[in-house]
Amino acid sequence: MNLSEISNVIEQRKDQYLEQLFTLLRQKSISAQNIGIRDCSRLLKSMMEDIGINTRLIETDGHPVVYGEIIKDPDAFTLLIYGHYDVQPPDPLDEWLSPPFEPTIRNGKIFCRGAGDNKGQLMAQILSIKTYVDTFGELPINIKMVFEGEEESASANLPSFVEQNKELLKADLVYTSDGPMHDSGAPYVLLGVRGILYVELTAKGADWENHSGNKGNIVPNPAWTLIDLLRTMRDKNERVLIEGFYDDICKPTEKEKEIIKELPFDREQVAEKIGYKQLDMDGEAYYHKLTMEPTFNIAGFTSGYGGEGAKTIIPSQATLKMDMRLVVDQDPDDIYKKFCAHVKKHAPDIEVKHLGAMAPSRTPANQEVVDIVTKAVSESFNQKPVLQPSLGGSLPDYVWTKILGLPSVVVPYANFDEANHSPNENIGVENFFDGIKCTCHVIYRLGECAR
Amino acid sequence: MNLSEISNVIEQRKDQYLEQLFTLLRQKSISAQNIGIRDCSRLLKSMMEDIGINTRLIETDGHPVVYGEIIKDPDAFTLLIYGHYDVQPPDPLDEWLSPPFEPTIRNGKIFCRGAGDNKGQLMAQILSIKTYVDTFGELPINIKMVFEGEEESASANLPSFVEQNKELLKADLVYTSDGPMHDSGAPYVLLGVRGILYVELTAKGADWENHSGNKGNIVPNPAWTLIDLLRTMRDKNERVLIEGFYDDICKPTEKEKEIIKELPFDREQVAEKIGYKQLDMDGEAYYHKLTMEPTFNIAGFTSGYGGEGAKTIIPSQATLKMDMRLVVDQDPDDIYKKFCAHVKKHAPDIEVKHLGAMAPSRTPANQEVVDIVTKAVSESFNQKPVLQPSLGGSLPDYVWTKILGLPSVVVPYANFDEANHSPNENIGVENFFDGIKCTCHVIYRLGECAR
Numbered sequence: 001m002n003l004s005e006i007s008n009v010i011e012q013r014k015d016q017y018l019e020q021l022f023t024l025l026r027q028k029s030i031s032a033q034n035i036g037i038r039d040c041s042r043l044l045k046s047m048m049e050d051i052g053i054n055t056r057l058i059e060t061d062g063h064p065v066v067y068g069e070i071i072k073d074p075d076a077f078t079l080l081i082y083g084h085y086d087v088q089p090p091d092p093l094d095e096w097l098s099p100p101f102e103p104t105i106r107n108g109k110i111f112c113r114g115a116g117d118n119k120g121q122l123m124a125q126i127l128s129i130k131t132y133v134d135t136f137g138e139l140p141i142n143i144k145m146v147f148e149g150e151e152e153s154a155s156a157n158l159p160s161f162v163e164q165n166k167e168l169l170k171a172d173l174v175y176t177s178d179g180p181m182h183d184s185g186a187p188y189v190l191l192g193v194r195g196i197l198y199v200e201l202t203a204k205g206a207d208w209e210n211h212s213g214n215k216g217n218i219v220p221n222p223a224w225t226l227i228d229l230l231r232t233m234r235d236k237n238e239r240v241l242i243e244g245f246y247d248d249i250c251k252p253t254e255k256e257k258e259i260i261k262e263l264p265f266d267r268e269q270v271a272e273k274i275g276y277k278q279l280d281m282d283g284e285a286y287y288h289k290l291t292m293e294p295t296f297n298i299a300g301f302t303s304g305y306g307g308e309g310a311k312t313i314i315p316s317q318a319t320l321k322m323d324m325r326l327v328v329d330q331d332p333d334d335i336y337k338k339f340c341a342h343v344k345k346h347a348p349d350i351e352v353k354h355l356g357a358m359a360p361s362r363t364p365a366n367q368e369v370v371d372i373v374t375k376a377v378s379e380s381f382n383q384k385p386v387l388q389p390s391l392g393g394s395l396p397d398y399v400w401t402k403i404l405g406l407p408s409v410v411v412p413y414a415n416f417d418e419a420n421h422s423p424n425e426n427i428g429v430e431n432f433f434d435g436i437k438c439t440c441h442v443i444y445r446l447g448e449c450a451r
Numbered sequence: 452m453n454l455s456e457i458s459n460v461i462e463q464r465k466d467q468y469l470e471q472l473f474t475l476l477r478q479k480s481i482s483a484q485n486i487g488i489r490d491c492s493r494l495l496k497s498m499m500e501d502i503g504i505n506t507r508l509i510e511t512d513g514h515p516v517v518y519g520e521i522i523k524d525p526d527a528f529t530l531l532i533y534g535h536y537d538v539q540p541p542d543p544l545d546e547w548l549s550p551p552f553e554p555t556i557r558n559g560k561i562f563c564r565g566a567g568d569n570k571g572q573l574m575a576q577i578l579s580i581k582t583y584v585d586t587f588g589e590l591p592i593n594i595k596m597v598f599e600g601e602e603e604s605a606s607a608n609l610p611s612f613v614e615q616n617k618e619l620l621k622a623d624l625v626y627t628s629d630g631p632m633h634d635s636g637a638p639y640v641l642l643g644v645r646g647i648l649y650v651e652l653t654a655k656g657a658d659w660e661n662h663s664g665n666k667g668n669i670v671p672n673p674a675w676t677l678i679d680l681l682r683t684m685r686d687k688n689e690r691v692l693i694e695g696f697y698d699d700i701c702k703p704t705e706k707e708k709e710i711i712k713e714l715p716f717d718r719e720q721v722a723e724k725i726g727y728k729q730l731d732m733d734g735e736a737y738y739h740k741l742t743m744e745p746t747f748n749i750a751g752f753t754s755g756y757g758g759e760g761a762k763t764i765i766p767s768q769a770t771l772k773m774d775m776r777l778v779v780d781q782d783p784d785d786i787y788k789k790f791c792a793h794v795k796k797h798a799p800d801i802e803v804k805h806l807g808a809m810a811p812s813r814t815p816a817n818q819e820v821v822d823i824v825t826k827a828v829s830e831s832f833n834q835k836p837v838l839q840p841s842l843g844g845s846l847p848d849y850v851w852t853k854i855l856g857l858p859s860v861v862v863p864y865a866n867f868d869e870a871n872h873s874p875n876e877n878i879g880v881e882n883f884f885d886g887i888k889c890t891c892h893v894i895y896r897l898g899e900c901a902r
Contacts, residue, residue, distance in 0.1 A: 194664060198761045207726030213645060213844025216746035216776045218737060219725050223749040224689075231682045234675075274670050275658030275767070286669065295667035298674040299764050302757035304750050305772055310649045310806040312774050313750050316726070321756055323763050325667045355761040393664025 003379070006440045009135050010433055018110075020047065021123045021432060022103045024085075025112040031086035031153045037063045041149055044085050051130045053145065058165070060157035063149030067168070070129065070143045077446055078142040080171035080406070081439075083122035083178065084151035087114035088421045095423035109415070109426040116418030120427035121177040122147060124413055124435030132440050140447020144171055154356065155396040162399040173369045174400040174408035175442065177435060179391075180416040183273065184264060187377050187385040187438070190410040191370065192362030192401070194291070195326035196394040197335050198299075198355040201226060201343070203318045209304070212312040222318040223303040229347040230320075233296070240296050242342045248329045252292050255366045256389045260287045264386060291390035295325040321355075325394065332357035359398035362390055363407040372445050373409050380441040381434065385411075411438065454830070457891045460586050461884055469561075471498065472574045472883060475536075476554045476563040482537035482604045488514045492600055495536050502581045504596065509616070511608035514600030518619070521580065521594045528897055529593040531622035531857070532890075534573035534629065535602035538565035539872045546874035560866070560877040567869030571878035572628040573598060575864055575886030583891050591898020595622055602629075605807065606847040613850040624820045625851040625859035626893065628886060630842075631867040634724065635715060638828050638836040638889070641861040642821065643813030643852070645745070646777035647845040648786050649806040652677060652794070654769045660755070663763040673769040674754040680798040681771075684747070691747050693793045699780045703743050706817045707840045711738045715837060742841035746776040772806075776845065783808035810849035813841055814858040823896050824860050831892040832885065836862075864889065 010017070027043050028036030041057055044066045048055040053068040066085060071078075090100035090113045098104035103112040110120065125145070132139060146169070150156055162169060182188045203222035210219045234240050252260070265283025281289075299322060304315030324339075326332060336354060343352050363370065365387070377385045391410070400408040413435030414420070415428045461468070478494050479487030492508055495517050499506040504519040517536060541551035541564045549555035554563040561571065576596070583590060597620070601607055613620060633639050654673035661670045685691050703711070716734025732740075750773060755766030775790075777783060787805060794803050814821065816838070828836045842861070851859040864886030865871070866879040 194667075196664070196763070198763070200761075205727070210725050211844065212746065212748045212750055212774050213647070213776055213842070214741075215725055216645075216748055216774075216843060217740035217744055218721075218730070218732075218843075219727055221749055223752050224685075227678055227681055227749075228687055230678055231687070236679055236682070238675075270669075274661050274666055276656070276670055279669070281669075289668035290665075293668055295663065297663045297667055297765060298672055298678075298755065299663055299762060300755035300757050300766070301674050301752050301769065302754075303752045306751050306753035306770065310651075310772065310774070311750060312647070312649070314748060315751070318752065319757065321761065323663050323667075323761070325664055391664070392667060392669075393662065 003441060003444060005135050006131060006437055009131050010436055014433065017127050017433070017436065018429070020127065021110070021120060023047070024119050024123055025103045025114055026101055028101055029086050029114070029149065030089050031063055031150050032089055037086060037149050040085050041066050044147060048126060048145070051126060052133065053126070053129060058161070060161050062153070062157040065149070065161055066147040068145040070139055072139055072142050076142050078144060078171040079443065079446060080144045080146065080169060080174045081125050082146050082174055082176045082400070083125060084118045084148045085122060086149045086152050087117065087119070088152050090423070092423060097424055105429065108430065109428050110432065111424055111426045113425055115425050116180070116414035116427040117420035117425060118151065118178050120432050121413045121435055124432055125177060125439050128436045128439030128443065131436055132443055139443060141443060144169065158396050159399050159403065162403045166404065169404060171404070171406060173446070174406050176397070176408065176410045177413045178395070178410065179412040180414045180418050181412050182386045183269070183416050185416070186264070186383055187381045188412050189370070189374050189377055189385045189387045190391050191365055191388065192328070192390040193360060193395045193397045194390060194392060195330065195332055195358050195360030195398065197324045197326060197332040197339070197357045199322050199336070199339065200353040200355050201320040201322070202351045202353070203347070204349070205314065205316050207316060209313040209316050212314050215314055219314050221314050223315055225347060225350065226303070226318045226320050229343065229350060232346045233342065242338050244338050245335065248331065248334070249294070250328050252288070252389070253364065253366065259365055259387055259389055260284055260291070263287050263388060287388070290392040291388060292327055294327050294330060295323070297323050297325070299323050325392070326360045327390070328360045328362040330360060332359055358394050358396055359402055361397035361401040361408065363401060363409060365389060367407055368449070369407055369446070370409065372449055373411065373442055376441040376445040377411055377438060380438040413438065454892060454895060456586050457582060457888055460582050461887055465884065468578050468884070468887065469880070471578065472561070472571060473554045474498070475570050475574055476565055477552055479552055480537050480565070480600065481540050482514055482601050483540055488537060488600050491536050492517050495598060499577060499596070502577060503584065504577070504580060509612070511612050513604070513608045516600070516612055517598040519596040521590055523590055523593050527593050529595060529622040530894065530897060531595045531597065531620060531625045531851070532576050533597050533625055533627045533851070534576060535569045535599045536573060537600045537603050538568065538570070539603050541874070543874060548875055556880065559881065560879050561883065562875055562877045564876055566876050567631070567865035567878040568871035568876065569602065569629050571883050572864045572886055575883055576628060576890050579887045579890030579894065582887055583894055590894065592894060595620065609847050610850050610854065613854045617855065620855060622855070622857060624897070625857050627848070627859065627861045628864045629846070629861065630863040631865045631869050632863050633837045634720070634867050636867065637715070637834055638832045639861070639863050640821070640825050640828055640836045640838045641842050642816055642839065643779065643841040644811060644846045644848045645841060645843060646781065646783055646809050646811030646849065648775045648777060648783040648790070648808045650773050650787070650790065651804040651806050652771040652773070653802045653804070654798070655800070656765065656767050658767060660764040660767050663765050666765055670765050672765050674766055676798060676801065677769045677771050680794065680801060683797045684793065693789050695789050696786065699782065699785070700745070701779050703739070703840070704815065704817065710816055710838055710840055711735055711742070714738050714839060738839070741843040742839060743778055745778050745781060746774070748774050748776070750774050776843070777811045778841070779811045779813040781811060783810055809845045809847055810853055812848035812852040812859065814852060814860060816840060818858055819900065820858050820897070821860065823900055824862065824893055827892040827896040828862055828889060831889040862889065
């Protein structure tokens with residue numbers, strides 16, 4: 001058995017594999033609008049069965065999960081692969097250079113809604129099974145696959161699906177390929193995500209806007225009410241003052257600190273990418289803030305007049321949108337309770353609305369499986385991957401780490417400019433093939449160690 | 452000489468006086484759009500000349516002032532009457548029940564753009580001269596009249612006009628009839644206005660909105676920058692912390708305190724009018740806050756996402772609109788300097804824009820002319836007027852009190868529901884005639900004392 005055979009097999013089958021991806025891409029599957037979802041789940045199931053994966057649709061309260069498995073030996077190492085077959089709506093349509101559901105190759109990239117997010121990466125995972133089996137005769141480990149149809153709708157039913165299928169989903173490692181590779185083009189191995197709590201606060205004043213002259217000092221101003229609350233929530237050094245907000249945060253391990261120190265960082269490149277030339281921090285501070293610290297962000301503040309020039313009013317309402325990115329082991333339900341208690345104490349008339357939440361996740365970096373995956377990715381891409389303890393953003397990764405108690409790694413295959421959620425979404429043709437190869441390498445190395 | 456003769460003369464001339472008002476109302480004079488202004492100034496001049504007022508147009512950098520005078524004796528008491536012949540644009544047109552420039556009587560009210568604001572009141576003042584002279588043969592005092600054509604465009608050239616014509620405008624009292632009478636229907640004698648300083652603050656973060664997950668803690672949030680500045684500007688007891696903000700405020704005199712205590716106040720009625728049932732203050736606090744205290748109002752706060760649901764962004768900009776109502780002797784230029792110095796010290800990157808300013812004014816309540824006017828108004832309406840030391844809102848009254856150093860009173864003639872600046876603007880037919888009568892009474896009583 002020689003890993004280079006994998007590349008040879010892929011090389012010979014490029015047209016065939018592309019055609020299979022195109023078939024899946026042409027099938028619409030817009031979860032938010034419930035367009036084509038059922039058809040796509042059935043198509044995916046039949047494609048997986050053709051490859052020899054035992055597949056079935058498992059119903060949820062929303063769109064079905066396509067579940068597949070190849071169980072070699074119940075006691076063998078089991079890799080659970082997660083992905084999603086639903087896509088974002090294609091709007092705005094007039095910005096697409098080719099039809100959004102007709103895969104089109106230009107400049108070495110496949111343009112189609114879902115190409116990068118997530119059908120191209122999901123298909124790479126499925127086709128890696130075919131490639132591996134056809135090359136080596138059989139898999140060295142058990143494979144389970146969970147492809148959900150609601151990822152673009154906040155994975156509304158994924159947690160309950162996982163809760164209800166703990167036995168079925170028993171595994172040793174969860175493996176996700178979603179999102180883009182590192183900006184530098186290097187592969188990524190991500191060990192977790194930040195969680196999120198999104199709230200909306202509404203302060204009300206009078207029943208309508210009043211004139212700021214005739215009524216100034218008489219009618220309360222809801223913008224000030226919100227600001228007076230905010231000043232009790234965060235000090236000028238940006239420390240959150242809500243009681244217990246920081247209580248459950250785990251300090252980074254020595255291993256994580258080491259990893260953070262070694263992460264590649266080009267201040268000027270980052271500054272350019274975020275549009276903030278004045279950015280003044282080193283790599284260590286940057287990655288520590290991004291992966292180990294929670295945020296307390298104002299996503300929107302809207303009150304009164306926002307047009308040109310002057311309008312002399314006292315606003316009747318002020319609305320604040322806030323998202324808090326949470327880090328292990330902050331629990332969004334607990335933080336929400338603490339947040340509400342704080343509001344109740346300081347500004348009981350302000351209304352708080354819960355707009356969404358997701359727990360954080362982090363897989364300890366000092367586990368053997370992390371080393372194995374990192375090695376496999378490194379070999380496959382012939383380039384050292386960027387190993388990061390957490391994404392700054394949020395994914396429902398906690399369903400694996402919290403509900404199933406499993407280690408979980410995210411290894412994205414899409415190019416950094418995949419334009420997911422945007423017009424002209426794409427995946428590099430070579431990214432697709434590299435993804436097939438990388439999954440084969442991961443299976444191979446996991447099988448080696450599990451022997 | 453018997454004052455009741457005044458009423459008799461008016462009674463006999465009602466149709467004639469209404470026709471004269473209608474002629475003026477039919478002539479458009481929209482200053483903001485420069486529609487009909489010149490024609491209106493000429494029409495007004497000729498109507499005043501017909502009555503025997505020496506009238507001329509005085510050019511400014513904008514629209515002309517119509518200046519009229521009847522000088523009986525250079526040493527006699529001189530009353531300067533101020534008003535404006537320009538009107539607001541009539542939009543939205545489709546909400547008018549009758550054409551906006553065709554005066555129409557319905558339910559005892561004259562509907563027309565400018566009916567209440569200010570042609571109806573201005574015409575009452577002009578026709579009072581005719582009524583007085585025709586009744587008693589001659590005026591007992593000197594009369595000067597300043598009718599500007601830019602009041603609805605922030606009186607842009609009135610201060611320089613007054614500065615340049617100090618000698619011409621020499622007088623003993625300035626008398627203005629503009630705005631509505633008291634909500635209760637009682638007449639009003641107003642002794643001043645609050646000033647205003649309107650500023651816009653802009654805080655900038657990155658050059659574009661960033662994702663709150665991938666960039667949270669990295670990119671600065673301009674909404675927080677503004678809020679952190681605001682917390683240095685005002686404490687939680689609503690006291691403004693800008694150095695020197697309160698320095699020049701004159702305490703109310705004993706007389707003003709007495710007046711405030713006596714002002715009519717119906718908590719429930721006020722609460723209903725402003726749409727704030729929870730209003731919890733007595734009349735003394737209400738009028739003190741409204742007339743003697745400055746405001747520090749947020750008229751608008753706009754940053755980031757304000758639509759439905761959640762959007763996970765870090766705003767790239769935050770904009771704050773603030774108006775400060777100022778009381779004597781706060782100087783808007785001085786307050787602006789102090790405001791800017793504060794911003795420069797605490798948040799030097801925040802941009803401050805000056806959007807407008809007007810100085811406050813207040814005529815001391817313990818002057819004889821105030822008593823005379825109050826008495827005349829009381830007799831004319833057969834009802835005690837509401838004497839208020841200041842309006843909560845702002846008018847360019849300081850040009851008389853500050854630049855000319857004169858006492859100035861505002862006695863509105865329009866009904867409280869005149870709908871100025873709105874569709875279906877109107878003035879009560881009787882309000883118009885009462886206005887003629889009231890000005891006659893004022894002239895009479897001033898003449899009596901000046902004798």
